[in-house]
Amino acid sequence: xxPLLESRRLQVRRGERQLVSDFDFILNPGELVAVVGPxxxxxxxxxxxxxxxxxxxxxxxxxxxxxxxxxxRQIARHLGFLAQDNEDPYPATVIETALIGRHPHxxxxxxxxxxxxxxxxxxxxxxxxxxxxxxxxxTLSGGERRRLAFxxxxxxxxxxxxxxxxxxxxxxxxxxxxxRLLRHLSRLGRVGVMFSLHDLSLAARHADRVILLxxxxxxxQGPPIDVLDPARLGRIYRCTITRAEIDGVPFYMAR
Amino acid sequence: xxxxxRARRPVRHGVLLVLILAxxxxxxLVAALFIGSVNVSPPDxxxxxxxxxxALDRTLVLDLRLPRALAAFSTGALLGLAGALxxxxxxxxxxxxxxxxxxxxxxxxxLIALLAGLGTMAATGTAFAGAMVSTLVVFVLAHGRGSWxxxxxxxxxxxxxxxxxxxVSLLLALSPNATLRSMLFWMMxxxxxxSAWQLPLLVMxxxxxxxxxxxxxxxVLARGELPARALGVxxxxxxxxxxxxxxxxxxxxxxxxxxxxxxGLIVPHMIRxxxxxxxxxxxxxxxxxxxxxxxxxxxxxxxxxxxxxxPVGVITAAIxxxxxxYLLLRTRTLK
Numbered sequence: 001x002x003p004l005l006e007s008r009r010l011q012v013r014r015g016e017r018q019l020v021s022d023f024d025f026i027l028n029p030g031e032l033v034a035v036v037g038p039x040x041x042x043x044x045x046x047x048x049x050x051x052x053x054x055x056x057x058x059x060x061x062x063x064x065x066x067x068x069x070x071x072x073r074q075i076a077r078h079l080g081f082l083a084q085d086n087e088d089p090y091p092a093t094v095i096e097t098a099l100i101g102r103h104p105h106x107x108x109x110x111x112x113x114x115x116x117x118x119x120x121x122x123x124x125x126x127x128x129x130x131x132x133x134x135x136x137x138x139t140l141s142g143g144e145r146r147r148l149a150f151x152x153x154x155x156x157x158x159x160x161x162x163x164x165x166x167x168x169x170x171x172x173x174x175x176x177x178x179x180r181l182l183r184h185l186s187r188l189g190r191v192g193v194m195f196s197l198h199d200l201s202l203a204a205r206h207a208d209r210v211i212l213l214x215x216x217x218x219x220x221q222g223p224p225i226d227v228l229d230p231a232r233l234g235r236i237y238r239c240t241i242t243r244a245e246i247d248g249v250p251f252y253m254a255r
Numbered sequence: 256x257x258x259x260x261r262a263r264r265p266v267r268h269g270v271l272l273v274l275i276l277a278x279x280x281x282x283x284l285v286a287a288l289f290i291g292s293v294n295v296s297p298p299d300x301x302x303x304x305x306x307x308x309x310a311l312d313r314t315l316v317l318d319l320r321l322p323r324a325l326a327a328f329s330t331g332a333l334l335g336l337a338g339a340l341x342x343x344x345x346x347x348x349x350x351x352x353x354x355x356x357x358x359x360x361x362x363x364x365x366l367i368a369l370l371a372g373l374g375t376m377a378a379t380g381t382a383f384a385g386a387m388v389s390t391l392v393v394f395v396l397a398h399g400r401g402s403w404x405x406x407x408x409x410x411x412x413x414x415x416x417x418x419x420x421x422x423v424s425l426l427l428a429l430s431p432n433a434t435l436r437s438m439l440f441w442m443m444x445x446x447x448x449x450s451a452w453q454l455p456l457l458v459m460x461x462x463x464x465x466x467x468x469x470x471x472x473x474x475v476l477a478r479g480e481l482p483a484r485a486l487g488v489x490x491x492x493x494x495x496x497x498x499x500x501x502x503x504x505x506x507x508x509x510x511x512x513x514x515x516x517x518x519g520l521i522v523p524h525m526i527r528x529x530x531x532x533x534x535x536x537x538x539x540x541x542x543x544x545x546x547x548x549x550x551x552x553x554x555x556x557x558x559x560x561x562x563x564x565x566p567v568g569v570i571t572a573a574i575x576x577x578x579x580x581y582l583l584l585r586t587r588t589l590k
Binding site for chain 1: 346472477
């Protein structure tokens with residue numbers, strides 16, 4: 001069986017800076033992979049490149065097919081991307097926004113079916129926004145907008161989730177709810193998740209694998225406990241980072 | 256199931272709004288046949304429409320008022336549609352059909368023809384040519400070597416528009432008094448000397464028919480370029496398509512009636528404020544609303560101070576500004 005997402009010798013550059021070099025990576029169904037690293041190390045660039053939204057140097061395969069040979073629409077049916085921030089210059093209701101996720105699945109000449117609407121409503125209730133379906137997006141708080149963006153992705157129902165800081169602006173309860181939801185999705189369906197975050201403790205606890213970017217081209221991958229080594233983290237983040245364990249659960253602290 | 260029923264309501268609401276606008280536009284077109292600077296009594300107008308009436312009444316109603324009303328409707332509809340498209344293309348609520356310099360190019364073309372003494376027929380041709388030159392120059396320059404970002408397109412267009420503005424001032428300064436008057440009339444925007452309503456109407460209907468299947472795609476694009484690409488929209492191709500269509504229909508409107516401001520900026524927002532931002536509503540709504548507004552404004556402009564005709568742009572603003580502000584205030588209090 002093909003992996004969901006695969007990259008070979010992928011180069012990630014921003015301007016003159018080589019952020020990640022020769023990145024070989026495989027995302028399998030059922031996996032939760034966390035991407036961590038300092039600001040500007042290339043977390044967003046890596047996710048955006050893997051989503052096919054930046055020109056890629058190197059090979060990317062989506063479910064066995066070269067990304068470059070697929071149309072945006074074909075990609076969007078299998079791969080969902082959560083951007084770090086959303087703009088909404090024009091008024092829209094919450095349900096309209098969630099329905100946008102169905103776009104790649106609806107034929108050109110058709111409108112949203114009631115099945116699409118059901119999916120969007122289910123996605124809203126998964127992020128606790130089912131009571132807000134008819135509200136204007138402009139009236140939502142920052143955290144609620146973030147949840148709505150995730151609901152849009154849920155109604156898109158891709159196999160590969162590439163999430164750029166999905167926990168940002170969420171309160172602690174929703175951070176846990178989202179992480180549990182991602183775990184549930186990955187176990188249940190043919191879904192693989194790759195998400196960036198800054199909280200190393202959450203990465204260590206919830207991810208199957210961690211990718212640590214140093215911003216100089218190196219991307220170390222492996223089990224959280226090996227990759228998130230305090231000495232290595234200290235070198236990359238340029239501050240003292242210690243690891244403690246409470247009831248066998250790792251916690252990271254910067255000093 | 257409750258939730259599904261609730262979610263469908265906005266669609267019905269939108270259909271209702273389009274129907275109301277269509278009925279109002281039809282009523283305005285009929286009313287335009289009854290109103291004018293020369294008095295033709297309502298029974299006589301009905302008589303003409305039924306195929307009777309004297310020759311003078313027939314000429315007034317069928318050869319003057321009807322073509323003019325249709326020209327006003329088509330031009331307004333083109334401007335409404337072009338405004339809605341530009342606002343998606345540039346992801347900027349302040350965009351209007353003229354923001355990228357199409358009208359400046361058209362004015363320059365028209366003024367050169369008038370200055371050369373070629374007459375108004377030739378000015379129509381050179382105006383269209385000027386609009387197309389401006390469109391192509393902005394298209395090529397905005398593309399450059401990098402990506403076709405809305406900000407870059409907007410800046411290129413605004414700079415081009417400013418350049419055309421300077422050229423227009425120069426041409427006006429250089430022209431003798433005899434031609435100055437016709438030049439100013441051309442630029443003020445007026446439906447008085449236009450008779451070819453068939454072309455704008457045809458272009459408007461064709462543009463709407465082409466754009467409508469893409470309305471759902473425009474909804475996605477309005478959320479921003481990156482999310483749209485992530486949701487499978489071929490953003491580059493769609494952007495180019497919107498740009499060319501909006502420029503072309505703006506050029507047709509400008510050639511038909513000069514630069515009539517305000518309609519293309521405000522009407523799409525009025526539709527969004529009353530019916531929501533779904534482009535399956537906004538596109539036909541902006542076309543019908545723009546047509547309705549300009550038909551009514553033209554009717555008022557040629558009858559309110561008869562026999563003198565006021566500039567139609569003054570009337571569109573006089574009707575549109577209070578209406579728009581009312582809608583805006585009403586929406587604020589709802590939130």
